[in-house]
Amino acid sequence: MKKQNRLYPVLLGILLMLALTLAACQKQVSEETTGSTPTETTEAPSQTQEAGKTEKKDFFDKVFDTSEDAGRLTVRYLYTSTAFMMNGERVQCGDAVVYKSPEGKIMMVDCGNPAGFDEFDPQLQAMGIEKIDIFVMSHPHADHIGSFLKLAEKYPIGTVYYNGHEYASNTYQNAKAYVLEHNIPFILLKEGDSFKLGESVEVTVYNPEKGQTDDVSASYADANNGSIAMRVVYGDSSFWTAGDIYALAEERLIETYGDAIHCDIVKMNHHGNSTSNGKKFVEGMKPKAAIGLYEVIADKTVALRYSVKGALTFYNCQDGAIRIATNGDGKYDIQTQWIREIDYYGKPSADGHYTLE
């Protein structure tokens, strides 16, 4: 009897564990079946969930094939998908873009969140990158400079440009300390500045606004609106990158510069959110292509705004990594990693290849 008394609770325990495991499995299955809405913020990327369901064509090798890079400005919008928890807050995947000049100079603008490095490092390796000549911190948020220490420890960096915002986060302060300790030139950029990437690619800066103090932290209530905005120009070809600026900064730029600020290829501001990418901006830019870097399509209206205005529209959550190359003649050769499964903002091509005249 004594023996039975001891066994009884053990058996009960085992039965309870089995029941709990079954319940958990069922919950997982029902979540996978129903999928997630674009506004949900699950840790797993929606693209990876989809990948399990259908055989997805993957043109990774084409996107990162560098055999045709010589003589062209080639821009690669890297794919990152992993969100990261930092100080109790969820940091979404973020921006990471590599510009390669016709002679092979490398400029990287932003480097995603701290978890993003493991995702984009294989992409840098596939390109054969050994050093980064110029690194631009668009602004000090963790979804833009979160992987900086890992990046800088693996790849020597020639020069770092920043927007002057002395942000009080460990991410920014540690990145800055690393740059200064390693005697990497740390140069503030603001409206009116310009520099070259290699011999023939001109980069002009439009934000943060001229006339502000060198330290923009006092002038910008929100770090996003002080992001570095740049036109990257090679001959007749032009690319726009402006971190997370809001409609407020967009409108100032359109009013100040008018048509002169037009770019053929626009990286959507603030990951394609509706805080940005306003009607005036999209109409003023008249882009031939627009790229949103985010874990989901941040805002359908923004996606449609670009596509209705005639821009081929891409999102790395649907199209994967994206390569856009140009000879400087205003024509563009585009390759996406995946064939997107939704087409409300434009039908995908069967091989992920597009040409823009």
Ligand SMILES: [Zn+2]
């Ligand atoms: Zn951001």
